[in-house]
Amino acid sequence: MADTPVIEIHDLHKSYGNLEVLKGVDLTAPRGHVISLIGSSGSGKSTLLRCCNLLEDSQQGEIRFEGEAVHWKGHGLHRHPADRAQVTRIRTNLSMVFQQFNLWSHMTILQNVMEAPVTVLKRDPKEVEEKARYYLAKVGIADKAEAWPAQLSGGQQQRAAIARALCMEPRALLFDEPTSALDPELEQEVVKVIKALADEGRTMILVTHDMRLAADCSDHVIFLHMGRIEEQGPPDRLFGNPQTERLRGFLSATA
Numbered sequence: 001m002a003d004t005p006v007i008e009i010h011d012l013h014k015s016y017g018n019l020e021v022l023k024g025v026d027l028t029a030p031r032g033h034v035i036s037l038i039g040s041s042g043s044g045k046s047t048l049l050r051c052c053n054l055l056e057d058s059q060q061g062e063i064r065f066e067g068e069a070v071h072w073k074g075h076g077l078h079r080h081p082a083d084r085a086q087v088t089r090i091r092t093n094l095s096m097v098f099q100q101f102n103l104w105s106h107m108t109i110l111q112n113v114m115e116a117p118v119t120v121l122k123r124d125p126k127e128v129e130e131k132a133r134y135y136l137a138k139v140g141i142a143d144k145a146e147a148w149p150a151q152l153s154g155g156q157q158q159r160a161a162i163a164r165a166l167c168m169e170p171r172a173l174l175f176d177e178p179t180s181a182l183d184p185e186l187e188q189e190v191v192k193v194i195k196a197l198a199d200e201g202r203t204m205i206l207v208t209h210d211m212r213l214a215a216d217c218s219d220h221v222i223f224l225h226m227g228r229i230e231e232q233g234p235p236d237r238l239f240g241n242p243q244t245e246r247l248r249g250f251l252s253a254t255a
């Protein structure tokens with residue numbers, strides 16, 4: 001159904017051993033919306049993002065992808081997704097962009113972008129190459145297709161990583177601090193790409209320390225504090241009129 005959210009999470013709990021890092025978190029990512037996750041280091045942002053595409057197990061709670069509930073086996077600390085095919089389907093539909101780009105250094109930029117669609121999705125290499133070049137052009141580095149990752153600036157490498165995520169033609173993009181590893185002058189070229197993707201109506205979950213980016217491109221912002229949602233709402237209200245002492249403190253510390 002058109003109005004079924006791409007991702008829905010209800011009452012998610014996640015522990016590493018005895019350390020509970022998500023303590024009952026809800027998140028809904030409707031199609032075409034950008035959800036930003038903000039909060040101090042260690043508040044659980046990356047963990048929540050990794051739970052969305054099942055890179056992490058969780059101990060309790062529900063995760064739905066396009067209305068389809070993830071099936072679990074086991075319980076408590078031993079709970080895992082039950083169905084490998086379902087995990088693969090969900091993971092390939094939620095492409096992740098990491099802080100550290102994670103490009104393969106022994107492959108050209110074009111090969112990096114083509115790798116997963118060809119090997120994981122088994123798409124026709126000729127068609128994938130056409131798409132890969134299209135997405136490289138979209139992020140402004142068409143001329144770097146034959147270059148090696150080490151020959152690119154950090155900002156160009158991150159744009160290549162975004163092209164790689166796009167080439168999977170996922171239902172949503174998950175960004176984990178995509179600009180944190182970049183020098184300030186290179187940050188903006190990546191910010192521009194992310195804003196353009198938001199403008200064209202892509203569904204995205206964005207973990208960021210860049211409050212301006214979160215304010216500019218989000219439909220909804222979630223402020224995590226020690227594994228709980230302390231406050232959430234539209235960016236205007238969250239940034240313009242924070243209700244909790246903790247969010248006020250966080251915003252004045254990051255300003």
Ligand code: ADP
Nearest residue numbers: 016019021039040041042043044045046047048
């Ligand atoms: P954030 O992204 O908001 O900085 P994280 O989700 O990375 O926070 O981490 C939340 C908490 O979980 C932190 O206390 C962190 O030390 C802990 N943590 C994260 N990953 C692991 C792991 N693989 N093993 C044990 N503890 C972890």
Ligand code: MG
Nearest residue numbers: 045046047177
């Ligand atoms: Mg993190």
